[in-house]
Amino acid sequence: MAHSVRPHEQDLEDQLDWAANAEACAVSYIRNLAAALERGDAELGVDPSAWENTMAAVQWAMLEHVHGRATWPPTITLEDVERMRRLHVLGSVALSGGERSPELYPLALRCMESLVGPDWKCISYEFELNVRALNHDVRPDTGRDEDSR
Structure with missing residues (x-):
């Protein structure tokens, strides 16, 4: 007889999957x-609606x-959540064409570290490739656009 998952356990598993996807995005x-921001680009490269939804989810x-x-891992604290809220607000302002606070760049780095740990540079690149693959922009094994074969 096959093992069946109780509805509550399935809901919890779905929520955890959703949380993991929110973190990756x-x-x-x-x-x-x-x-x-580091390059000084005029265009920040993130859709404001996607930013709002993702930041609320994470x-x-x-x-x-x-x-x-x-x-x-790593352990998330209330201070991390507060920093993420601040990043959400400052990022929203910048993405809507408003002020780019000098606090925004270092805060973004700190928030990435709070989500994935001190090796955030490498891990964030892997997350980006996976998110782009989910959106069918690139192949996750090569990191290249699907159309540029």
Whole structure:
């Protein structure tokens, strides 16, 4: 007889999957934003609607982690959630054409570190490739556009 998953367990598993996807998207968007800021690009490379949705989702996932309902390394603290909220607000202003606070770039780096740890540069690149692959932009094995074979 096949093992069946109880509805509550399935809901929890779905929420954890959703939280992991929110984290991956957030890291990818934050990385893109930080890279554009570092280069001084006029275009920040993140859709404002996608930013809003993803940042709200990752803040929810981070609070789930703080309250012990979801876990991933590294440990997320309330201070990390507050930093992410601040990044959400400052990023929203910048993405809508407003002020680019000098706090935005270092805050983006710190938030990536709080999500994936001190090796955020390497990990954030991998997350970006996976998110782009999910969006069918690139092949995850090569990192190249699917159309440029």
